[in-house]
Amino acid sequence: MSHTPYPDSYYAASANPAPDRPALQGSHETDVCVIGAGYTGISTALFLLEHGFKVTVLEAAQVGFGASGRNGGQIVNSYSRDLDVIEKQLGLQQARLLGEMAFEGGRIIRERVQRYAIDCDLKDGGVFAAINPKQLRQLEQQKALWERYGHTQLELLDDRAIRGVVDTERYVGGILDLSGGHIHPLNLVLGEAAAVESLGGVIHEQSPVVRVQQGSAPVVHTAQGQVRARFVVVAGNAYLGDLLPPLAAKSMPCGTQVIATEPLGEALARQLLPQDYCVEDCNYLLDYYRLSADRRLIFGGGVVYGARDPANIEALIRPNLARTFPALRDVKIDYAWTGNFLLTLSRLPQMGRLGDNIYYSQGCSGHGVTYTHVAGKVLAEAIRGQAERFDAFAALPHYPFPGGRLFRVPFTALGAWYYQLRDRFGG
Numbered sequence: 001m002s003h004t005p006y007p008d009s010y011y012a013a014s015a016n017p018a019p020d021r022p023a024l025q026g027s028h029e030t031d032v033c034v035i036g037a038g039y040t041g042i043s044t045a046l047f048l049l050e051h052g053f054k055v056t057v058l059e060a061a062q063v064g065f066g067a068s069g070r071n072g073g074q075i076v077n078s079y080s081r082d083l084d085v086i087e088k089q090l091g092l093q094q095a096r097l098l099g100e101m102a103f104e105g106g107r108i109i110r111e112r113v114q115r116y117a118i119d120c121d122l123k124d125g126g127v128f129a130a131i132n133p134k135q136l137r138q139l140e141q142q143k144a145l146w147e148r149y150g151h152t153q154l155e156l157l158d159d160r161a162i163r164g165v166v167d168t169e170r171y172v173g174g175i176l177d178l179s180g181g182h183i184h185p186l187n188l189v190l191g192e193a194a195a196v197e198s199l200g201g202v203i204h205e206q207s208p209v210v211r212v213q214q215g216s217a218p219v220v221h222t223a224q225g226q227v228r229a230r231f232v233v234v235a236g237n238a239y240l241g242d243l244l245p246p247l248a249a250k251s252m253p254c255g256t257q258v259i260a261t262e263p264l265g266e267a268l269a270r271q272l273l274p275q276d277y278c279v280e281d282c283n284y285l286l287d288y289y290r291l292s293a294d295r296r297l298i299f300g301g302g303v304v305y306g307a308r309d310p311a312n313i314e315a316l317i318r319p320n321l322a323r324t325f326p327a328l329r330d331v332k333i334d335y336a337w338t339g340n341f342l343l344t345l346s347r348l349p350q351m352g353r354l355g356d357n358i359y360y361s362q363g364c365s366g367h368g369v370t371y372t373h374v375a376g377k378v379l380a381e382a383i384r385g386q387a388e389r390f391d392a393f394a395a396l397p398h399y400p401f402p403g404g405r406l407f408r409v410p411f412t413a414l415g416a417w418y419y420q421l422r423d424r425f426g427g
Helices: 039-050 083-090 092-101 105-115 133-148 185-198 266-272 313-324 368-383 388-394 404-424
Strands: 026-035 055-058 123-130 154-157 173-182 202-204 209-213 219-222 225-234 252-261 278-281 287-291 297-305 333-343 350-354 358-362
Touching: 026 039, 039 055, 039 185, 039 368, 055 225, 083 092, 083 133, 092 388, 105 173, 105 185, 105 368, 123 133, 133 154, 133 173, 173 278, 185 202, 225 368, 252 313, 287 313, 297 313, 313 333, 350 368, 350 388, 358 368, 368 388
Parallel strands: 026 055, 026 225, 055 202, 123 278, 225 358
Antiparallel strands: 123 173, 154 173, 209 219, 219 225, 252 297, 252 333, 278 287, 287 297, 350 358
């Protein structure tokens, strides 16, 4: 039997111990079969188990193998397209429901960490950094928008204040979101998976799903077993492949690159990020970074459309790292890896149902850490018969990429090039 290990990332190297979880063998029955043991799948399973459901999770590799165990580890509120866009598309009533959920993911994460004693290096505070005056004006508008939806834990930073948060000359200001923060992402999902098992949930690793047999009692097939369930939750995101073609048609896997430096030492780390907040800039192809518990700088950015693995990740990331922190121009890079996320044309997440009993959520478009935890709660609510919040997400319009699947990569890359030029010239 083939074994798919974690990628060679800092997170895998510093992961908390986890049990070996056997592959699925033979025939089984359950209330809910979840496909994918990342944040969406594990969050859904945990909410269902807390309400008395019997749950089986099937994972193609290992818990958190995909984006959940490779991302930048930042707790960022809202969605990849903000609430003003949703207002224009759906009106104020639907936007109200989605707005209430836009700031819920971080609260769910903190509640899970506390309730189940998850060791994942949780830190509070996240910064959106403006590189030019136009971006700062947009952040001022974002602050007013979020406050209109009741999110008041925001502080505007001028050019002097932001230098007390991050030691760089790149930024003209920013916003501090005190409800943001950062975590060791793989250890978070490993801790949540342990919570699933503590409540009687079953997780099978190294069990890629090869077919979903739809019907009144759907059957999920792997190479060596099958699970019959009342409901199925599809939570594979960028790693789902073509298992369910309707879900692949309106989304595109993309890769983002992350590096971890050697440990910087307490003095240098405190100089660069005195408050230990995480930071992301406001460019279309943004940079994001934070300190790890052992004082490495974890720095990510860039997008590879179509989810190819770049030949030299360090070469892609180091120039922006050096531009932000000249003192780290020659710092040793200990780890470099790629993680895939799923992009939608609207940049808004896709949630829905195939038939009566196959639910899905996908397409976080780069805002997955918080959204996936909300999605797990909303999917569990829908399975329990409370569908108002599910329906609010399901009503979001989604479109195929121009030119179909053959041309979605070049068309999207061309659009990204246009926005990069706008970022470069402050337009």
